[in-house]
Amino acid sequence: MGDLSVLEDPDIWLCTTCYQCYERCPRDVRPTDVIMELRNYATKLGNISPNHRAVVGYLKNFGHAVPINDEVKKRRVELGLEELPPTAFKFKQEGDDKDLKNIEEHMFDLPPVKEEKKEEEEA
């Protein structure tokens, strides 16, 4: 016990959370829940990948993990749908971004990128 190196290990981020082991485990270990706890700890220590940081940024800016683009806006109109779905982003476009601002300020606050990581990324 007490070996914290697992929190630096990329392997904890390679679980697809498919729950196959969770369902099958005869000892009811619930590995998926364990991995989630480890990831929460790792994130607190700043061990979070640049791609995952970007996804958090999308949520804070657009309210979506996958934001819309011009091509899809066009398709939506061709299909007879509203150009923008009635989600938080549409209201932000119309000048009403109160909730998104609060989400940005109060939710998913990530520690800054670690110094050594910053150097690696810049190198």
Next chain:
Amino acid sequence: MVKENTFAFFLGCIMPNRYPAIEKSTKFVMDKLGYEILDMERATCCPAPGVFRSFNKVDWMVAAARNLCIAEQLDADILTVCNGCFGTLQEVNKNLKANEEHRVMVNEKLKLIGDYEFKGTIDVRHIAEVLGYEVGPWGIEDVIVRKVNARAAIHYGCHFLKPTRIREIESSEGPTIVEEFVEALGIESVRFKEQLTCCGAGGGVKAYDSTASMTIFGEKMKNIDEVKPDFILDICPFCHLQYETGQDYLNKNKSCNYDYPVIHLSQLTAYCMGMGQEFIGLQYQVMGQDYIFGEEELEKEEEVI
């Protein structure tokens, strides 16, 4: 009591922002079936269970609770068409109804976001379960105008059924809900090796390490290719995205030559209920753009009164 035959339609991210034809199809199906569909104004990402739950489980619950509150204010159960959205919203809803400590904590933080309070008055439903159990193969037969004669590789994905202790829909090791429903639409379900394994997209893996994600997906496609289905049928826009972009990746990087159309249950059902092929949206997808459903027009017997 929530409104009857009414759903608050939770859009999520990938459906409205990548595959709007699934949104169009779902609205068409629910409308024809006589359900009222309400917009969930100001909804956000569910938020996705693979990424956001990994970063901060409490904030994941709070953001999910905010979405749940929007449906509570509409006094309607939530309808989702995505396993990820269903996973997050069904799980958080169930947990907050049962766990007072979590409910108090989440409601406290919700005050920072806006005028929200989780009350626990609604349920969260998935289209596959509404169609499979509520409408049923017995009910859809009366409202379809055509059947599709095709062999489909059905992909359940993970979070519709698992964890079974939370979802409580049916066994995750031998499910039949989708097979039985689409059989009424003329579909023959072809079994393939390791049919119930993950597509490789979930858990934040697609964003974290796309090569690892594609290794899992490559196995999936190899097993599907062995049985040569007419198309791949899914119940989740994220699996849908993985099958669409993944085939393209394997063709470009792993010398594969796949072109299997990828079709969501809503798209198939809408087609059988009379929606035009152009609204099914295969022309916007990467794979199987020229695929045309092989159909059988139904001669409905006039009812003798």
